[in-house]
Amino acid sequence: MKTNQKPNGLEQAVLNADMNLLEAAFEQADDPQASLLSLTKGLDAAREKLGDYRASVAEFLLCVDVMRTGLERLKAFGPAPEDRQVVVIGVVQGDVHDLGKNIVAGVLEAYGYRVVDLGRDVSPMEFVEAVEKQGAAVLALSTMMSTPLEDMARTIQLCKNRLPHVKVLVGGAPLDQEVARNMGADGYAESAVGVPESLKKILQSTKTRASRVFVDYDKKLRVEETEAGTNPGEP
Amino acid sequence: MGTAAIWKRLVMGQAPPVGDIPGPVQDVLATLASARGKFSRLTSLERVLAATRHKEPDQVPVAPLVNAAARRITGVSFPDYSQKAEKAAEVFTASVDFVGGDFIVLLLDLSVEAADFGQEVVYPLNSTARPNYDNPLIKDVDGYATIKPVALNDSVRMKELVKLCQIMSRRMGFRTMVGGFVFGPLGVLSMMRGAEALFKDCLNHPKKVMTACEAITETLVEFAQAQCDAGMPAVAIDTLYASWNALPKKVWEEIEGPFAGQIAQAIRDKGALVGIHNCGHASYFDAQLRAMDATIMSFAHLPDDCATPKEMKEKYGDRLTFVGYVPTPLLVHGTPQEVMDESRRQIDVLGKDGGFVLAPGCEYPPNISLDSAFALIRAAEK
Incomplete structure (x- = not known):
């Protein structure tokens, strides 16, 4: 259960542009690959909302900021x-x-x-x-x-x-x-x-x-x- | 304003403050124009009056919005066009003489107001004036509190634009409808902060942004009213950020909506018509109308709540005169025939029963040939 919930927190953090949630979710994250996947899923969902006119560009910009912060945390685990x-x-x-x-x-x-x-x-x-x-x-x-x-x-x-x-x-x-x-x-x-x-x-x-x-x-x-x-x- | 002001303008040979003419009288005049239009060619003012009162004129009026693009007709440089009223007047006059059209809007560029608030502006030789984005006046969120109202008398560029309004009002007389233009408070702020930072600030620090909006609005009210006093029968407010490209609808309504409403009311108080210009994608017609109660809408894309132009006409056509919405890429890259085809398609859908002025979705691109502008004019001729 724990591993399923952690990525979800990251996904939600990006989708909702929530830096606090991002920090909290990372506190419990222990699988960089799963974390990266969740962040990407969050950004996919944010892009979908933008594409469907359910979110504005301003809101999307904040999602991208959270995503960037998340990626910074995972830098050491990603490809060089x-x-x-x-x-x-x-x-x-x-x-x-x-x-x-x-x-x-x-x-x-x-x-x-x-x-x-x-x-x-x-x-x-x-x-x-x-x-x-x-x-x-x-x-x-x-x-x-x-x-x-x-x-x-x-x-x-x-x-x-x-x-x-x-x-x-x-x-x-x-x-x-x-x-x-x-x-x-x-x-x-x-x-x-x-x-x-x-x-x-x-x-x-x-x-x-x-x-x-x-x-x-x-x-x-x-x-x-x-x-x-x-x-x-x-x- | 009132009857005296109407007569005064008429005696001077200038377009009267349309908003001060009682609606039923305007309707009678528009009906007469529409009837006359079935047998003879109308003047631009008659044509625009008929269209804005939702009567069919002899042909759909055209606003080619050939502003800076008309510079090349007389050889005026971009910096002179931006900074000297007489030179800008030469350009706008040339646009009417050479290209034609029924309606011009005295938009120079979007940095006019910001320059007077202290933003460093650059005046390139090959493009319209713009802020130096490497040196924004508002460098962080605390910078919003430093923005104070600027009196029109102490301004430079705004004062020149008012002078331009005076010149063009006298020069055009009854020949062509001339409208003024102000950039909304968030637009002015984006010139001094950068759009990206401003968007984030609107979501994260709305109160701070609103403090600056309040100060800017005080200036814009004076600026807009000065344009009306200079003879503008209509003034457009550019509320670009009331669109999907920018802010969520609710946020725009909270932050800029009330201030845009104040500017609109100030324009109405002078007897002028209120227009909105918004070339954003999926703009919020409903929210902008709630805030400004405008009668003219210049747009480049369908609003967020309409899937087709027909739906837009049904939903908003009874209270708005649409000004638009030939796409910029088509003007830049299309053949004159393609521009005419698209224009006629729009006239067919939006021109029925008046309420439509054919125009580009945004200012005619300043550095392209004028072929597409002629195509717009030709398309409207029956």
């Missing part, structure tokens, strides 16, 4: 940082709205990725250099404005031309699935609700949306859809 898949994330050049990016970064961390957050107003070259340096599998780009879309496209172009094995995920108010596709991104995340699934899906796919992206003379993006090779660094 170097064993986790790396996601480089940031808001593209020309934009400083980072709320959506912060939520997505928090969710991805909670689901076991090592997230390298470059912050706001990040240039295409900074993104690509960080991806290369960190050996990232995914580049996640965000913008809430239409102004930086050209820079987002340039970032994707640069990344695809230089690091074709890296998957690019985009999200933000001026985007939708089709726009993301036309820009050459591998995936589109409408909100934090579905981002773990979107990421998993693009990582499982051996295809990249494009290995080469061009900007034509009329400034329209032309995407050559090809099946790229796997990451040279991967077996």
Whole structure:
């Protein structure tokens, strides 16, 4: 009974964004794996509530905070940082709205990725250099404005031309699935609700949306859809 | 305000404070306009009046919300547009002359009020003004207590915006309906604290947030009334955080609702119409109406309690004029034909019996071509 109740406390702590309950539940927790599972279940439930409009973004932010605190406690038991898949994330050049990016970064961390957050107003070259340096599998780009879309496209172009094995995920108010596709991104995340699934899906796919992206003379993006090779660094 | 104010404005060739005209008189005027619209082309004011009184005009009015995007027509820089009333007036005038439309809203950017409370604002050359988010004025929860009301006379950007209202009211006359704009107290706070921190503070320290809201509201009441005095027949209050993207409904009603209500009442006291702008997802129409009793709702997404635009029209159509809701991604990436198709779909559902102004869900994106704006105008023409 004891072991069944402990994870439940952690699950509830995340779902209800209750730091006190989290501390109390950890007092009795003795199985790190079960604890991690419970925390994740709690965040799954919180995402579901957010997706069903039963919880607001503000409430979800507090759930993510509790989840992060919980993960910090379990840090010693989880995979080493170097064993986790790396996601480089940031808001593209020309934009400083980072709320959506912060939520997505928090969710991805909670689901076991090592997230390298470059912050706001990040240039295409900074993104690509960080991806290369960190050996990232995914580049996640965000913008809430239409102004930086050209820079987002340039970032994707640069990344695809230089690091074709890296998957690019985009999200933000001026985007939708089709726009993301036309820009050459591998995936589109409408909100934090579905981002773990979107990421998993693009990582499982051996295809990249494009290995080469061009900007034509009329400034329209032309995407050559090809099946790229796997990451040279991967077996 | 009253009859004298109405006549004074009419004599000056400006739109009168619509709210001061008795409802039955407005209905008669709107009915006459609607009838005339069946045979001839209406003026923008007639068209908007008919639509807001829920009569069918000659065509659905359009508010393309081409604000900063019209800068390029005359070559005004972003910083000048944000900070100089005369330059901003050039831009808004160009938007009417070049693009057209029946209704303009004098929204410059969302940092106007915050700048006057002391928030550091940056004025990029290639984008609208914004706070320096690396240097928020409110750095922790105790910072809310330091926010004090700012007198309009001591302000800089708010005063310029009032000046813009005066210029545009005189310049547009009866030609096009011009509306004012204020960011709600939580919006102003988000510019000085950052949205993420503000959301958490609203849940964890609501009283502290409300202390600052009270001080800000005192200023916003004066600001909104000054816009009315400057000739605005309608003023929109932006209560963005009354939506799923932000706060729970109950929390919004407790924290911002009463203050938004005070601002709305101050606008009504001046005889102007109260509008709401909320481009959030699943916004709380019901809660916002309870708080502000507005007659105009500018929106980008369906409210939380409606699954379809038809349901929204049935539920709120008798008391609200909808302003919206062509999606931003479509304006940015769609062809003019796609924009027209979507606009006509919305007109079919929401335009019947008036009560609808075709518009983007939010300000027209400042750096895209004006093709989509022309498509909006064309879509409304019968």
